[in-house]
Amino acid sequence: MNALYLAFAYLRYHWGRSLVLVLVAALILFVPAATQVLLSTSERVLLSRGAATPLLLGSRGSQLDLTMSALYFSEERPDPVAMREVEDIWDGGLAVPIPVHTAFSSGGFRIVGTTLDYFDFRRLKLSEGRGLSLLGDAVIGADVAKAMGRGVGDALVSSPENLFDLDGVYPLEMPIVGVLAPTNSPDDQAVFVDIKTAWVIQGIGHGHEDAVTAAEVADGTAALSSAAVLQYQRITPDNIQSFHFHGNQDDFPASAVIVVPNDTRAATILKGRYLETGKPTQLIEPGAVVQSLVDRIFRIKTLLDVVTGIKLWRPSRPSVWWCS
Amino acid sequence: MLDYLSARQNILYPYRITPALKLDSNAHARAEALANACGIGDKLDRHPNALSQGEQQRIAICRALVTQPKLILSDEATGNLDPDSKARILELLFEQAAAASASLLAVTHDHELLPRFDRVIDFAQFREGVPA
Structure with missing residues (x-):
C-alpha cells in the first residue's frame, strides 16, 4: 500500500x-513483440510463395538470389538463362515452363516479362481492363496502381537500366491495359508485360519509324524525325508491325523459368536431369530455399532473444534508490 | 525529504510506513499545529523544492514530532536556522518532549543550549581517546 502510495x-x-520511462519500457517490450509478429508474417508470406512454386530453373549460382529474383522480384540479377531451356522443357512434356524476365523496372516497380501461363499459374484476376494481348501492353499490380495513381488508359515508361550506358536503348512507353486484383503477394508490386516486350526494352527487339523524305520536310508537310529528340520509344498500331527481333530466339534471355511439373514423377525426373554439376543451369525447389532462409533468420532471432533476455535479467550495475 | 510529496505529505509520511499508526483527523490536526508552531503553516501544500533549506529542516522536525515519540533524537536540528527560528524550534522540541513525557537526545555544537538540558556529555574530553 505504501509502495503504491509512493509510486x-x-x-x-x-x-x-515517468512518461519517458513508461514509453521506454513499452518500447523495450514492444520491439521484441513487433519483431515476432513481423517475422511470423514474413515467414508465412515467404513460405507460402515458395511452397506455391514447385520448381525454378535458372543459371548456376546463388539459389537464394535466383529465388528472390524470380519469386519476389527483388533487385538481385542472376545470370540469365537462355530461352532454349524453356523449349527443352516444353519438348520434354513433363512440365509447363513459365519464363520470367525481371531485369527492368518502372517507377521503382519491377517489370516482369512473362507469358500468359503465369497469370493462370498464380491465379491472378483482373480488377480492371484486359490481359496482355499486344506487344507493349502492361498489366499492373494493385499496389502499383495505387502508388502511381494510374489505371487502364494511362501509360508508364520503363526506367533506364543504366544512366551511364550511353548506347543503351531508349525507355519504352507501355500502355496500361489492365489492373490486377490485390493478392497480398509480390505480384501486387509488379508491372507485367509479355516477355517479348521485355526483350524490346532490352534492345533485342525494336521497330522502325517511317522515314520522312527531304521533299516532305522542304514543303512543310512533314517534320524531320530524329533519334536525337526521341525521349522514348512507343509501340503504336502504326509501328507495331515494324517491330522485330534480331538473332535466334532460343538465345534470348530470361531471368528464370518457373517449372510446373505435371506430377511428382515428372518433378523427380526433371530434378534428376539437372543434377549434373557441369550444366550451366540448375533446377531448384524454391520452397526449400526459402525454408532455409527462414530457419537462418529464426536462428539469429533466437540468439538475439537470448542476448536481450540476459541483458534484461542482469543489468550492468545494480540500481540504488536513495531518498533523503 | 521526498521531493515528490508536499510538505503536509512529508510530515504525515511516518503514518504511511508504520502500520501501527492510524492516519486520522487527529494526525492531520497535529501536523497542522506543528507546522503552525514552526512558522510554515501556510506552506503545507508546497513541495520541498519550493521551500528554503531552513523551511525544509522545519518540515523534518515536524515529521519527527508528529507521531509523539517517546524518544526524540536530534542531530544539529537547528544548524540551518536563523536565530529566531532556532529559538522557536528549540522551544517546540522541549514543549513536545515535555507534553509526551519523551526524552530528547540532542547533538549540538551550540554551547548556549547546554543549560537547558538535564544532562550534558562533552565529547571534547574524548578527543585523546581517554575520558577526562
Whole structure:
C-alpha cells in the first residue's frame, strides 16, 4: 500500500520523467513483440510463395538470389538463362515452363516479362481492363496502381537500366491495359508485360519509324524525325508491325523459368536431369530455399532473444534508490 | 525529504510506513499545529523544492514530532536556522518532549543550549581517546 502510495505520488509529481520511462519500457517490450509478429508474417508470406512454386530453373549460382529474383522480384540479377531451356522443357512434356524476365523496372516497380501461363499459374484476376494481348501492353499490380495513381488508359515508361550506358536503348512507353486484383503477394508490386516486350526494352527487339523524305520536310508537310529528340520509344498500331527481333530466339534471355511439373514423377525426373554439376543451369525447389532462409533468420532471432533476455535479467550495475 | 510529496505529505509520511499508526483527523490536526508552531503553516501544500533549506529542516522536525515519540533524537536540528527560528524550534522540541513525557537526545555544537538540558556529555574530553 505504501509502495503504491509512493509510486502514484512520484508519477503525479514527475509525470514527464515517468512518461519517458513508461514509453521506454513499452518500447523495450514492444520491439521484441513487433519483431515476432513481423517475422511470423514474413515467414508465412515467404513460405507460402515458395511452397506455391514447385520448381525454378535458372543459371548456376546463388539459389537464394535466383529465388528472390524470380519469386519476389527483388533487385538481385542472376545470370540469365537462355530461352532454349524453356523449349527443352516444353519438348520434354513433363512440365509447363513459365519464363520470367525481371531485369527492368518502372517507377521503382519491377517489370516482369512473362507469358500468359503465369497469370493462370498464380491465379491472378483482373480488377480492371484486359490481359496482355499486344506487344507493349502492361498489366499492373494493385499496389502499383495505387502508388502511381494510374489505371487502364494511362501509360508508364520503363526506367533506364543504366544512366551511364550511353548506347543503351531508349525507355519504352507501355500502355496500361489492365489492373490486377490485390493478392497480398509480390505480384501486387509488379508491372507485367509479355516477355517479348521485355526483350524490346532490352534492345533485342525494336521497330522502325517511317522515314520522312527531304521533299516532305522542304514543303512543310512533314517534320524531320530524329533519334536525337526521341525521349522514348512507343509501340503504336502504326509501328507495331515494324517491330522485330534480331538473332535466334532460343538465345534470348530470361531471368528464370518457373517449372510446373505435371506430377511428382515428372518433378523427380526433371530434378534428376539437372543434377549434373557441369550444366550451366540448375533446377531448384524454391520452397526449400526459402525454408532455409527462414530457419537462418529464426536462428539469429533466437540468439538475439537470448542476448536481450540476459541483458534484461542482469543489468550492468545494480540500481540504488536513495531518498533523503 | 521526498521531493515528490508536499510538505503536509512529508510530515504525515511516518503514518504511511508504520502500520501501527492510524492516519486520522487527529494526525492531520497535529501536523497542522506543528507546522503552525514552526512558522510554515501556510506552506503545507508546497513541495520541498519550493521551500528554503531552513523551511525544509522545519518540515523534518515536524515529521519527527508528529507521531509523539517517546524518544526524540536530534542531530544539529537547528544548524540551518536563523536565530529566531532556532529559538522557536528549540522551544517546540522541549514543549513536545515535555507534553509526551519523551526524552530528547540532542547533538549540538551550540554551547548556549547546554543549560537547558538535564544532562550534558562533552565529547571534547574524548578527543585523546581517554575520558577526562
